[in-house]
Amino acid sequence: MMRKTANIVLLLVAVAFCYGLQLSKPHYGDLIGPIPTRGRTGETIVGRNFEARAEKVVFARNLKADRYGETKILTTGGVWAVVTVEFAARAQSTSVAVASWRGPTGLAYDQTERMSFADGLLPVTIDPGLPKKARLVFELRPDEVSNAILLISEKLMSALDSQAEISLGPVATASDSLPAGTVDTLDLTQPM
């Protein structure tokens, strides 16, 4: 009788212990996620294969770009954000392909796919000792602009690889709810 009770108690303790482990331990998705390297605008962020330094962020109502020789004006329902980033490879040539803008509420905005014809955007191939600049173009809601984090990684499934996390800092809002200093049309045909 004593032995039976002890077994039942042991079983219950084991169940409680396993449940506690399940609640408190990180899940598989968290364990194999990207490894963040944090910094802010102007700092060089060193990842495993690449370095990135965000130079400036420009906001615009419209973008002007060349598409096979004709000029195209791209409008948006929100606001365009164009980040100029300097990339450098570390030990070997690589390419950086993926960037997204994480707003203060956690919404993640990928780079726009409406400009696949334009030059100077990601993916950018980089070689050691030859830094290269690229533009990251995002289409955002105006309320996701301030205190955002820029996430840059080499490829989409960057499991267990480094991801640059660049804090872009606060952005003042003008009276028309767009960020202060928003230009009307930003010409992307100009050199960076």
Add this chain to the structure above:
Amino acid sequence: MFENAGSRLKAWLVAGIGTAAALALAGVLGAFGAKHEPMQLLAPTGRIETGQWLLRPLRAYTAEGENLYSAPLKPGAKALVFEVEMTNRTAKSSKDYFDILQASQATVDPSSKPFIVLTRDSTLSPELHPGMPERMAYIWELPGGSAPPASLDLRVIGKTYKQRDNLYGLPGWFNPAPVGTLTLPVGAGSDTANIQP
């Protein structure tokens, strides 16, 4: 043989009672109820939620395949266009909108996939960003020689969110299931008026 008859009868009885109890329990839990629920009719002048997307139908029309948002249609082909305002309700940019609208077999060849175009600048199936409504056009190529349909029947498909899927333990949208059906009048030509502002 006869000495076993009692126990065999007992076994048959137990099995029968067990089966009946299992069926009754499944019935109480609703296992047979879900199958025959009629499809919900969705109002075209309203907002439709599919889980990931918020849809606001705007208009449907047929047109010749020229200047239809630069969709790569066959030359001279007729197309059925459905324009809808779509808002991404999720927290991430997404283009998981290829299977949310199924046109009925009577109007469109079921094997033909629609071209999905952003009407703002005719980009073919771009990612849509969280909380930013965009006007999109679903363009089905109509089979040659067929009369233009008078109305468009659409089946709206929604998905459900799972914090962790069973294979990778990652969050995502799974289990497509119909939300309801939608019927719109089909106008002629691209100057058809919107059914809601």
